[in-house]
Amino acid sequence: MARERNYVSEAVMRRMPKYYRYLTDMEKTGIERVSSKELSQRMGLTASQIRQDFNCFGGFGQQGYGYNVSELRQEIHKILGLHNEHHVIVIGAGNLGQALANYTGFEKDGFLVKSLFDINPRLIGMSIRGIPIHDVDEMENYIKENQVDIAAICTPKEKAQEVAERLIRGGVKGIWNFAAVDIVVPNNNDVVVENVHLSDSLYTLTFQMSGE
Ligand code: NAI
Numbered sequence: 001m002a003r004e005r006n007y008v009s010e011a012v013m014r015r016m017p018k019y020y021r022y023l024t025d026m027e028k029t030g031i032e033r034v035s036s037k038e039l040s041q042r043m044g045l046t047a048s049q050i051r052q053d054f055n056c057f058g059g060f061g062q063q064g065y066g067y068n069v070s071e072l073r074q075e076i077h078k079i080l081g082l083h084n085e086h087h088v089i090v091i092g093a094g095n096l097g098q099a100l101a102n103y104t105g106f107e108k109d110g111f112l113v114k115s116l117f118d119i120n121p122r123l124i125g126m127s128i129r130g131i132p133i134h135d136v137d138e139m140e141n142y143i144k145e146n147q148v149d150i151a152a153i154c155t156p157k158e159k160a161q162e163v164a165e166r167l168i169r170g171g172v173k174g175i176w177n178f179a180a181v182d183i184v185v186p187n188n189n190d191v192v193v194e195n196v197h198l199s200d201s202l203y204t205l206t207f208q209m210s211g212e
Pocket of ligand 1: 180
């Protein structure tokens with residue numbers, strides 16, 4: 001039976017991957033059952049917060065039993081869309097683009113990097129872990145002819161918006177942006193952008209250290 005999904009706030013959405021990560025680790029260490037109190041202690045949340053979060057999805061667990069770790073992990077796996085395979089392309093095959101292509105860890109969750117694109121003639125024609133680097137001028141054609149679910153933007157920030165617009169025109173629905181600029185997408189389409197600003201995270205760390 002399909003679960004009823006209520007309104008899911010940004011804050012709840014941001015916590016779901018963390019639940020998944022903790023439950024995956026717990027399952028690996030052989031933990032079969034967990035109460036919301038125990039889960040809250042591990043994750044630094046309150047038990048009522050956890051119950052409220054899960055209520056957005058129709059609620060999990062049983063009064064007096066808690067949660068079955070594997071079943072809960074499986075439900076969240078589905079909620080996160082991880083039951084689908086995702087084909088990924090990377091735009092900008094420099095340091096970060098190559099690092100993403102070299103990282104095999106995403107594959108176990110079904111994220112498959114299929115191709116990289118760049119403007120640099122010295123990179124075009126090379127491959128990273130067997131994944132080809134194509135000329136970015138071939139990107140639109142590639143998108144038309146192949147399944148592309150997610151595009152990771154790893155270009156200099158000055159090029160990121162323009163690259164995003166080309167990707168959106170080509171029909172890509174998921175943009176994972178690493179350039180230090182917030183990608184703007186038109187309101188009237190169903191494209192989702194996730195900006196990953198590593199420097200924001202670093203500045204948050206130094207802000208907390210500065211004590212000013
Ligand atoms: P990089 O300079 O090594 O690579 C950028 C690549 O993009 C180059 O190969 C370049 O030829 C290519 N490129 C330029 N214009 C393009 C276009 N219009 N279409 C396709 N490819 C194009 O830079 P790096 O270090 O890989 O960084 C990439 C982005 O990620 C930057 O915006 C940077 O600020 C950001 N970033 C990188 C981090 C890192 O750890 N390397 C950390 C945080 C952010």
